[in-house]
Amino acid sequence: MRGFSGWSVVWAVTSANHRTTKRNPVGFDRREAAIERFSVAEGIRSLVVGVVDTPPTDDFAEVTVKAVEAGTDDLVRLTPANTVVACSTPSVSKLYERLGYRVIGVEPEGTARPWDVLLMIAAGNEGWKKLAHPATVDVFERYALDAHVARCVNDPVVGDDGGLTTTRDYKTYADAFETAADRKWLQIKDFVQPGRILDIGCATGATLQLIDRDPRFHESDLIGVEVARHLYAECVHKKEQGLFSNPNVYFYQRNMLGSAVFPPRSIDTTLTLALTHEIWSYADGSRPATVQRFADALFAHTAPHGVWINSDVCGPDEPDRSVVLRLDDSDGVNPDDVAELETLGDVASYVGKLSTRARFFQFAHDFRRNARVRFEYAVRGDEIVLRLADAMDFLTRKDYVDNWLSETHEQFCGLNFAGWTAVAERAGFTIDPCSKAWRNDWVVDHRIAPVASITTPDGVPVDWPVTHQLMIARR
Known part of the structure; x- marks a missing residue:
């Protein structure tokens, strides 16, 4: 961009x-730091502007230009008369050309693209440092970003955009967590010990807010871990x-x-509240081995006399019992x-209009695949x-139509209490x-x-089984 004091490079960090x-x-702050160090080292006058993620749109170029203006308090106005765009993606280049900008190509054929370098970092290939500028290498080494990249890219659970599934409506989930927080807190509050209190899968932080209001914990550290970017x-x-x-x-x-x-x-x-069934459901490979590894990790970080409080769904006591299910059509x-x-x-x-019986067959189809x-x-x-556990997996989820495709990824009744x-206990805990x-x-x-309704195969009514668990595991 040609400005009032000569040429500047505007870095639109998407x-x-x-x-x-x-x-x-890698977060924007670290990317900005690497760009600024590169600019100083190479004598380039740079302006770094963050552009938040947007869904795919034909207006991407216009959105980016406006984001630069907003990010500089309208001090920088990019126009075809004062700006040349450097872009490596042909489809994006066309969007800028449509606005009248002249576009020059970068990253010619045969050059390693940023994604290629990212995969090298994730694979532990130190050769990436020969492709990156020393300023970038310095920032990555000082903040251990190579390990961070490897953890994110190699994560078997989290999707490309930082969520568990691409079909999950996080607004619905956030509202549900907020609504249920008071009820769950009443169930667990007497077992929480002061000190360092960790809520894994903390969602919107609603439970930590309730702990924060309890005078017993005013000197405690309150720590929330959340995998989903939207909830975090x-x-x-x-x-x-x-x-x-x-x-x-x-x-x-x-x-x-x-x-x-x-x-x-x-x-x-x-604290693990409505979490362990997700650990089971989204496990990579063997589900029993994955949940055991999770419990082992919790035991390892638990202080002597500390506690793991698990409140979640669970399967019935007799999961393999054969039952007859009758559903309203x-x-x-x-x-x-x-x-x-x-x-x-x-x-x-669509799912909301199905009868309960028709919804069962749709659930079976989606559940098997997802x-x-x-x-x-x-x-x-x-x-x-069918099995009692399978009947309850359907019956406890049949009304979750707003997140149907996401919910059919999960198995509530994979393990019983x-x-x-x-x-x-295998991890080393003692059950209270x-x-x-x-x-x-x-x-x-x-x-x-x-x-x-459920009955035995010979028609004897079966009592509805347990649906939830509260496990207090102590070290």
Whole structure:
């Protein structure tokens, strides 16, 4: 850009609000630092402006130009008369040319692209340092960004944009976590120990806000770990707004399965609320081995006499018991076949119109593919014969139409309460007698019983099984 004092290079750093996604694992502040060091070293007058991530749009060039103006308080106005655009992506170059800008190409054929270099870093290939400017290498080494990049890119759970699935509506999830926080806090508050209190999968930080208000913990460190970028951003936003009175509140965007996050024996209370079924569901490879590795990591960072509090869904006590499921088919439509929901524009509307029985068959189709489970059943007239655990996996999720595709990635009944306590005990924990499995009677009375019934194969009614667990595991 030609300005009032000669030529300047304007660096539009896209996805500036990303710092742990696979596409952009390095935060804007570190990228800006590397650009500024490079500019000083090479004698270039630079202006660095962050551009937040935007969905794909044909107006991308215009959005970027306006973001530069906003990021410099309108002091910098880019026009075709004063600016030449350097761009390596042909489709993006055309967007600038459409606005009248002259575009020069960079990164010619045969040159390693930024993504290639990123993959080299993730693979531990030190050859990337020969391709990068010494200023960038210096910033990466000082802040250990190579290890950070490797952790983000190689993460088996988190997607390209920092979420568990691409279909999850995080607004719905955030609202649900906020609504449930008070109820969950009443259930666990008597078991929380002061000191360093860690909430893994802290969502929007609502539980930590309740701990913050409890005078018993005013001298404690409150630590939240959240893997989903959207929810982590809300946690940071709350802290910036001053919604915590305790100055010792810290948030990390991490996947606890990636590597040890906290030193051994350093955490007094670990909370996992509505989390462990996700660890099971999104496991890479063997699910039992993954949840065991997670529990082992929690035990390692738990201080002597510390506690792990796990509140979550769980499977029934007799998961493999054969039952007969009868479902209402008069409360919605009954298509002849299941739909390929990914091709539909409004999944929630489609699923919401299905009868409970039709919804079962749609669930079976999506659950098998998304959660990678067998989910076997046999149809006998109006009866469906299947495992009790599989019946409850459907019945406890059938009303989650707003996040149907995301929810069918998850298995609520992968382990029952005995299975989860065994995982904790193998890690070294002792299970407190207050631990228990329990049934959410509100869900049963209002969501399940009105449209479904279960019996033994010979017609004897079966009581609705437990649906949730509260496990207090002590070191």
